[in-house]
Amino acid sequence: MYSKHRTSALFLVILNLVCISNSSNAQQKIEQKSTAAIEKKWELTFSDEFNGVGVPDPSKWNTxxxxxxxxxNGPDGWWSKEDSYMENGNLVIRVRAIPNKxxxxxxxxxxxxxxxxKGKFEQLYGKFEIRCKLPKKQGWWSAFWMMQGQVNQVGxxxxxxxxxxxxxxxxxxxKLNQAIHWDGYGKDHKKIPHPIYDLNISEGFHTFTLIWTPEVYKFYVDGEETWSTSGGAGVCNQLGHLLITGEISTDKFLSGNKWANEPKPALFPDYFLVDWVKVYK
Ligand SMILES: [Ca+2]
Ligand SMILES: [Ca+2]
Ligand SMILES: [Ca+2]
Structure with a gap:
């Protein structure tokens, strides 16, 4: 009896192992299938590797x-055409101190x-991604962002x-900031900021990604999700365009230590390098 029990027990153990192995194989197959589905789901709709020299491709970008x-009450922060150019496979966004303009x-x-x-590439929903190296010097900030629909429309x-x-x-x-803003920039302006302080991104190149669906905005840094939001009453349902910018302001708040910090002319020029931008739908 004892031995017969032991044999049946052994049989059950083996049967279980076969089942577990089968179900884990099945699980693996489902995962492979869904990864393939996700990869297949994204179709490249726009890309710029910035492989040229000089002026960024005017068929893709406005400067x-x-x-x-x-x-x-202080020096102005201009946007100038000559401060964005391609070099060594990158888009260079430069900041300079210049004579009063x-x-x-x-x-x-x-x-x-x-x-x-704007007017050159616009898309509704999708995946929007940049690979870039952040600037090092205090006093200015770099950004990859989108304007979707009519941000100034209140209501x-x-x-x-x-x-x-x-x-x-x-x-x-x-500090790295992710944010959404709507209903203009005046008294009705609303925003949800999402500052992050614990990312290791001050050295080297990193990727920053937005996945925009009809339900949600999801933000990623180097492939890791950092934030997800649906805004106040849902995401935008209008076409959006891309922006890659450097900005500098001597305004008290923007040059304060909660934001870009005080610009010091002796620290400039400084550079924000972009390896590529890719968009999928
Ligand atoms: Ca001035
Ligand atoms: Ca609105
Ligand atoms: Ca590149």
């Missing part, structure tokens, strides 16, 4: 030229590069228009 951060009394002004794809929450900051990075500290 901006105006006083982006006007300050009546307008007729106020500043001793100097500042100048940064900025690109956008209907962010559904009719949302600014999505895939990342805003600062060379001087560990």
């Amino acid at each position: 901006r030229e105006y006083n982006r951060r006007n300050n009546i 307008n007729d106020d009394n500043d001793s100097i002004d500042y100048s940064c590069g900025a690109l956008d794809s 209907n929450d962010g559904v009719d228009g949302t600014e999505v900051d895939i990342f805003e990075g600062f060379g001087w500290g560990n």
